Amino acid sequence: MSTANNEFSAEHLPASVRNAPELGVSLQDQNGSLAPSEAPAAGEPSWRVDVTDTESFQQLVQLSNQGAVIFALWAPHSPASVSMLEQAEALVNSAGGNLLLAAVDITKAPEIGQAFQIQGVPAAVAIIGGRPAPLFNGPIDAEALTDVLGQVLQLAAQQGLRGGFEPVVSEEEKPLPPLHAEAIDALDRGDYAAATSAYTRALNENPADSDAKIGLAQVHLLERVAGLSLADEREKAAADPTDVQAHLNVADLDIAGGHVEDAFARLLRLFKAVDTEAKTSVRERLLELFTVVGSSDPRVTKARSALMTALF
Numbered sequence: 336m337s338t339a340n341n342e343f344s345a346e347h348l349p350a351s352v353r354n355a356p357e358l359g360v361s362l363q364d365q366n367g368s369l370a371p372s373e374a375p376a377a378g379e380p381s382w383r384v385d386v387t388d389t390e391s392f393q394q395l396v397q398l399s400n401q402g403a404v405i406f407a408l409w410a411p412h413s414p415a416s417v418s419m420l421e422q423a424e425a426l427v428n429s430a431g432g433n434l435l436l437a438a439v440d441i442t443k444a445p446e447i448g449q450a451f452q453i454q455g456v457p458a459a460v461a462i463i464g465g466r467p468a469p470l471f472n473g474p475i476d477a478e479a480l481t482d483v484l485g486q487v488l489q490l491a492a493q494q495g496l497r498g499g500f501e502p503v504v505s506e507e508e509k510p511l512p513p514l515h516a517e518a519i520d521a522l523d524r525g526d527y528a529a530a531t532s533a534y535t536r537a538l539n540e541n542p543a544d545s546d547a548k549i550g551l552a553q554v555h556l557l558e559r560v561a562g563l564s565l566a567d568e569r570e571k572a573a574a575d576p577t578d579v580q581a582h583l584n585v586a587d588l589d590i591a592g593g594h595v596e597d598a599f600a601r602l603l604r605l606f607k608a609v610d611t612e613a614k615t616s617v618r619e620r621l622l623e624l625f626t627v628v629g630s631s632d633p634r635v636t637k638a639r640s641a642l643m644t645a646l647f
Contacts, residue, residue: 381502395437402491408458459471515547518554557591
């Protein structure tokens with residue numbers, strides 16, 4: 336996949352849209368001027384998705400069969416790319432669902448930048464019906480960006496891909512499922528049994544509910560550490576390197592306190608030092624703490640690999 340070096344080049348789009356007229360009303364106000372380059376105010380709809388992994392990238396590629404998805408590649412250290420992203424977001428939002436903006440911070444998802452073979456930021460690539468169309472790779476002014484997105488809209492419309500995307504709802508704005516809300520309310524009251532019951536019922540209804548699995552593991556952790564003294568447990572563990580319960584308690588307290596690597600290292604050392612029966616308890620606790628921290632966390636990936644090595 337090739338990209339333009341500096342500004343958008345019309346050769347990247349089919350001949351039918353190379354000489355497209357200026358952007359229509361959907362991206363302009365009633366006077367025909369460019370929409371303000373501002374992020375949406377709180378409560379206003381937005382059509383921006385922040386892409387952080389290849390899974391969400393693939394999902395957005397699939398959505399391009401509905402309408403054009405604009406991948407805007409940027410980085411916090413590049414003021415030009417931050418400005419481009421703000422302008423693109425304002426324009427895409429003013430399209431009212433005809434376009435979808437995929438914002439890619441290449442410092443967090445460098446593999447996506449590599450997939451597009453970009454030479455730096457700012458850069459943008461449209462995907463329409465699963466097919467990429469490089470737009471620009473380098474600084475671009477507001478007028479040129481408006482023209483580029485107008486041509487993309489026309490190309491998508493000619494292919495019958497008119498968008499109709501729903502506004503993006505942030506994780507903070509999404510309402511909790513009823514059983515999850517019930518569990519959180521129970522935790523706020525310190526009622527671990529009720530929280531466990533709510534998450535367990537959620538898993539019975541949907542065994543693939545990953546949030547409920549994480550929530551249940553977190554409840555179990557909070558219940559175990561309630562009333563424990565870190566100083567006392569550390570003293571017990573230091574006095575006996577094979578005191579399994581003391582080391583499990585310290586690991587729990589470390590996880591609850593944010594000392595993830597310390598907790599994993601302690602349990603991995605313990606796993607190697609105890610007998611077969613105790614190894615089962617240590618392994619089970621490690622797996623549960625992996626769930627608490629999150630399977631995608633690099634510290635979990637590293638510790639899981641170390642556990643597999645110790646097993647074999």
